[in-house]
Amino acid sequence: MTxxxxxxxxxxxxxxxxxxxxxxxxxxVVRQAPPEPARPRWSRLGGPAAFTATAVxxxxxxxxxxxxxxxxxxxxxxxxxxxxLGIGLAWGQGGMxxxxxxxxxxxxxxxxxxxxxxxxxxxxxxxxxxxxxVEKLPALWxxxxxxxxxxxxxxxxxxxxxxxxxxxxxxQRVRGAYFAILTQAxxxxxxxxxxxQQGLTGGTNGLTNFFDIFGNxxxxxxxxxxxxxxxxxxLGVLYLGAWQLVRSRFGRLLLAIRxxxxxxxxxxxxxxxxxxxxxxxxxxxxxxxxxxxxxxxGIISPALLGVVPSLELVVAVAVGGRYxxxxxxxxxxxxxxxxxYFSEELPDAWLYLQGALFILVMTLAPKGVAGLxxxxxxxxxxxxxxxxxxx
Amino acid sequence: xxxxxxxLPIGLSIGAVLLLIAxxxxxxxxxxxxxxxxxxxxxxxxxxxxxxxQDVGFPIALPAAFLVAGLMGLALERVAIRHFYGxxxxxxLLTWGVSLVxxxxxxxxxxxxxxxxxxxxxxxxxxxxxxxxxxxxxLLAALSVVAIWxxxxxxxxxxxxxxxxxxxxxxxxxxxxxxxxxxxxxFIGSGLAGVAGVALTLIGPVxxxxxxxxxxxxxxxxxxxxxxxxxxxxxxxxxxxxxxxxAEFWTNASLAKVIVFVAIIGFLQFxxxxxxxxxxxxxx
Amino acid sequence: MSALLEIRGLDVVFDGFxxxxxxxxxxxxxxxxxxxxxxxxxxxxxxxxxxxxxxxxAGTVRFGGEELVGRREHEIVRLGVGRTxxxxxxxxxLTVLENxxxxxxxxxxxWSLLRRxxxxxxxxxxxxxxxxxxxxxxxxxxILSHGQRQWLEIGMLIAxxxxxxxxxxPVAGMSLDERARTGELLTEIARDHTVIVVEHDMDFxxxxxxxxxVLHEGAVLVEGSVEQVRADPRVQEVYLGRAREEAGDxxx
Numbered sequence: 012m013t014x015x016x017x018x019x020x021x022x023x024x025x026x027x028x029x030x031x032x033x034x035x036x037x038x039x040v041v042r043q044a045p046p047e048p049a050r051p052r053w054s055r056l057g058g059p060a061a062f063t064a065t066a067v068x069x070x071x072x073x074x075x076x077x078x079x080x081x082x083x084x085x086x087x088x089x090x091x092x093x094x095x096l097g098i099g100l101a102w103g104q105g106g107m108x109x110x111x112x113x114x115x116x117x118x119x120x121x122x123x124x125x126x127x128x129x130x131x132x133x134x135x136x137x138x139x140x141x142x143x144x145v146e147k148l149p150a151l152w153x154x155x156x157x158x159x160x161x162x163x164x165x166x167x168x169x170x171x172x173x174x175x176x177x178x179x180x181x182x183q184r185v186r187g188a189y190f191a192i193l194t195q196a197x198x199x200x201x202x203x204x205x206x207x208q209q210g211l212t213g214g215t216n217g218l219t220n221f222f223d224i225f226g227n228x229x230x231x232x233x234x235x236x237x238x239x240x241x242x243x244x245x246l247g248v249l250y251l252g253a254w255q256l257v258r259s260r261f262g263r264l265l266l267a268i269r270x271x272x273x274x275x276x277x278x279x280x281x282x283x284x285x286x287x288x289x290x291x292x293x294x295x296x297x298x299x300x301x302x303x304x305x306x307x308x309g310i311i312s313p314a315l316l317g318v319v320p321s322l323e324l325v326v327a328v329a330v331g332g333r334y335x336x337x338x339x340x341x342x343x344x345x346x347x348x349x350x351x352y353f354s355e356e357l358p359d360a361w362l363y364l365q366g367a368l369f370i371l372v373m374t375l376a377p378k379g380v381a382g383l384x385x386x387x388x389x390x391x392x393x394x395x396x397x398x399x400x401x402x
Numbered sequence: 403x404x405x406x407x408x409x410l411p412i413g414l415s416i417g418a419v420l421l422l423i424a425x426x427x428x429x430x431x432x433x434x435x436x437x438x439x440x441x442x443x444x445x446x447x448x449x450x451x452x453x454x455x456q457d458v459g460f461p462i463a464l465p466a467a468f469l470v471a472g473l474m475g476l477a478l479e480r481v482a483i484r485h486f487y488g489x490x491x492x493x494x495l496l497t498w499g500v501s502l503v504x505x506x507x508x509x510x511x512x513x514x515x516x517x518x519x520x521x522x523x524x525x526x527x528x529x530x531x532x533x534x535x536x537x538x539x540x541l542l543a544a545l546s547v548v549a550i551w552x553x554x555x556x557x558x559x560x561x562x563x564x565x566x567x568x569x570x571x572x573x574x575x576x577x578x579x580x581x582x583x584x585x586x587x588x589f590i591g592s593g594l595a596g597v598a599g600v601a602l603t604l605i606g607p608v609x610x611x612x613x614x615x616x617x618x619x620x621x622x623x624x625x626x627x628x629x630x631x632x633x634x635x636x637x638x639x640x641x642x643x644x645x646x647x648x649a650e651f652w653t654n655a656s657l658a659k660v661i662v663f664v665a666i667i668g669f670l671q672f673x674x675x676x677x678x679x680x681x682x683x684x685x686x
Numbered sequence: 687m688s689a690l691l692e693i694r695g696l697d698v699v700f701d702g703f704x705x706x707x708x709x710x711x712x713x714x715x716x717x718x719x720x721x722x723x724x725x726x727x728x729x730x731x732x733x734x735x736x737x738x739x740x741x742x743x744a745g746t747v748r749f750g751g752e753e754l755v756g757r758r759e760h761e762i763v764r765l766g767v768g769r770t771x772x773x774x775x776x777x778x779x780l781t782v783l784e785n786x787x788x789x790x791x792x793x794x795x796x797w798s799l800l801r802r803x804x805x806x807x808x809x810x811x812x813x814x815x816x817x818x819x820x821x822x823x824x825x826x827x828x829i830l831s832h833g834q835r836q837w838l839e840i841g842m843l844i845a846x847x848x849x850x851x852x853x854x855x856p857v858a859g860m861s862l863d864e865r866a867r868t869g870e871l872l873t874e875i876a877r878d879h880t881v882i883v884v885e886h887d888m889d890f891x892x893x894x895x896x897x898x899x900v901l902h903e904g905a906v907l908v909e910g911s912v913e914q915v916r917a918d919p920r921v922q923e924v925y926l927g928r929a930r931e932e933a934g935d936x937x938x
Contacts, residue, residue, distance in 0.1 A: 207656020279792030
């Protein structure tokens with residue numbers, strides 16, 4: 012095997028020499044496109060600069076300017092942004108339209124909620140269990156009294172569920188709309204399960220009434236500020252991780268699979284593995300988001316993770332721009348604000364507005380706000396270049 | 403044992419409703435690659451049509467609901483969906499926006515609380531374990547399947563529809579106006595959803611979100627039955643209806659959906675493209 | 687030593703239509719083999735079977751002693767069989783260099799792909815210079831002309847460093863200049879690879895082929911050098927007879 016490899020290399024070197032020779036003497040004119048103009052430095056630094064500016068804005072300016080209530084809302088939107096980041100990765104980069112991210116968000120949220128409930132109950136049964144007539148702590152709940160276990164499960168369970176589903180589905184080459192439908196069915200099934208298992212899950216009300224997190228009063232402003240900063244930092248770290256992933260070979264492979272899954276097989280890769288891993292990563296992100304969401308908002312319930320909330324997040328990603336990670340994050344925050352604003356000011360009109368906005372975005376700007384922005388930027392750059400050439 | 407037998411008509415009638423819903427989905431999906439999330443709202447429109455016409459008479463409600471839902475489907479196809487062919491995932495999200503708007507419209511028109519449609523007297527009562535209303539729903543679905551089969555196999559427009567479904571490009575080059583065929587397919591498929599809505603008024607109340615309870619299961623019927631496959635849709639709908647009702651009966655309602663989901667995933671391990679596949683030599 | 691590729695008793699059936707029946711074929715290490723035959727002779731189907739895209743009803747395909755039937759596409763690639771497609775598929779969102787790099791990287795473990803690419807590996811450099819695409823390395827593949835796309839596909843194949851290359855109609859739709867360039871590329875590659883080429887173009891065949899296998903109705907009709915094959919009355923019968931039929935045939 013080693014000898015064969017060496018042989019290939021040796022022959023390869025031979026090919027290069029002759030190849031170069033042939034290219035020099037080839038009588039044919041190969042239509043050469045002009046080489047790509049070197050991008051100006053500001054454009055290369057644009058990404059990191061924008062990231063730093065956003066980080067300063069989110070970590071320093073926002074906590075100073077926003078009153079606690081508004082800061083809490085922003086923390087909630089940033090939780091959604093973490094889910095959106097995962098959707099951007101799975102859907103925008105990998106072409107997997109997942110309509111069930113609420114499932115993973117919920118699994119993470121419930122894991123965290125179970126810990127907080129047990130912690131508050133301090134050895135007794137959590138309040139809702141007493142109300143539903145449960146007499147003994149269910150075995151499923153017992154280990155969640157340990158915060159490390161609960162936090163680990165908030166990521167591990169969603170990742171495992173996604174790995175299982177991904178393996179079963181992608182290996183069989185079930186994809187596109189079929190995959191979307193299946194993830195949606197999973198979201199619908201989980202909601203019905205959670206509602207039905209009153210004694211285990213708190214039913215429709217979910218898990219709520221939390222008082223203490225790691226020795227701090229959950230409702231206190233300082234706690235909420237700390238939670239806000241935690242969410243923001245987690246989002247930032249995950250964003251950088253996702254950004255690195257997209258630019259790695261893995262990211263290129265993911266794009267290739269999105270655009271031509273069948274062709275990728277003939278490059279020697281198994282698309283099912285790559286897709287499953289990516290799907291599991293996006294599920295893990297949603298799980299983390301769910302775990303952060305619970306102390307920030309103070310509740311996790313079936314209504315927060317069903318078909319509709321899952322779809323709303325996809326909508327947010329589409330509005331922000333599915334092909335850009337920043338677009339996905341931005342979309343989640345903007346849609347969160349829009350939702351709060353309109354349901355406060357014009358509660359009846361919100362559904363119309365949301366529907367209409369969505370129809371408009373899909374029709375006029377399928378690449379979302381980020382797509383529009385980069386289109387404008389490219390246009391400006393083109394105009395600048397033309398201007399310079401003319402001068 | 404009597405309890406288990408009671409589940410049979412329940413399961414089959416739910417299957418029949420799912421079939422009526424899935425017929426439209428499987429043809430629009432199979433022919434145009436469109437996932438229409440607003441399909442559930444056509445069910446709702448059909449049900450409200452029956453509600454408005456309950457004093458006029460149930461027999462009128464059926465064709466009226468077909469027409470109302472069908473025209474809504476046609477309008478949706480003409481105005482929006484036809485600009486989205488070849489982008490199935492985008493249509494899915496687009497039509498979800500439409501579905502939100504329609505639900506809110508229903509809330510504004512009829513109020514958020516559920517309304518009850520009074521079943522006609524001749525549908526009350528039962529033979530043995532088989533209530534008349536559920537029997538009627540099964541007959542309605544059976545009749546629709548026969549009608550669709552005859553349409554596809556015995557009529558010129560139906561043959562054109564099959565041609566477009568098998569090879570759109572070739573059909574277009576042989577002079578078939580594919581746009582018209584698409585519109586007609588949407589009209590018929592949406593109309594059947596309206597009929598399903600009327601059927602649902604016989605077994606439960608009507609509300610603005612009626613469609614959302616059935617649309618996910620109907621999509622699963624399409625997935626399990628195979629795209630654009632009449633036979634597959636019939637078998638998958640009956641199977642899913644029965645599985646649903648028996649899973650609820652033997653475990654409990656909250657586990658049933660999970661069991662159905664696991665069953666579907668298990669089924670796809672053997673038949674990843676559904677029960678029946680429209681085979682072609684073309685490699686994708 | 688046995689042949690690199692050994693196909694025995696191959697049957698392929700599509701819904702009752704027998705695309706290949708009882709086909710036997712051997713290709714030796716280092717050969718440049720042309721597969722020709724009229725439309726529907728089973729040429730592309732044969733390639734599809736070897737690369738795992740189509741499952742045969744019966745028969746064996748042995749490659750370097752390994753059975754290929756029943757393996758998944760990417761596993762066959764990992765054994766050292768690479769192919770191109772009639773309508774070339776390259777990844778338009780990626781640059782030429784990235785396309786080649788992806789093709790060259792499949793033997794790496796998945797986790798090592800998480801690192802970013804730095805420069806170009808020797809295999810990629812080689813593929814770039816062999817195909818003459820070095821000047822376009824940084825360009826998105828979406829802007830390439832038809833001929834350049836085909837070369838990029840061939841380049842991706844070279845970058846994979848396979849033991850057997852299957853090219854499906856590499857000059858279809860190319861201009862005369864592009865054909866000549868592709869022919870040289872082919873001769874170049876064939877010097878140290880085993881290559882099977884499916885080709886319709888008789889002129890191209892005359893110029894670059896050595897060993898030719900003629901398929902007809904899913905089986906091997908004749909095998910031999912270009913001259914032998916051209917002189918064979920059965921081949922003339924198949925092509926000319928077929929041409930007469932097709933003239934009266936409306937479909938396709």
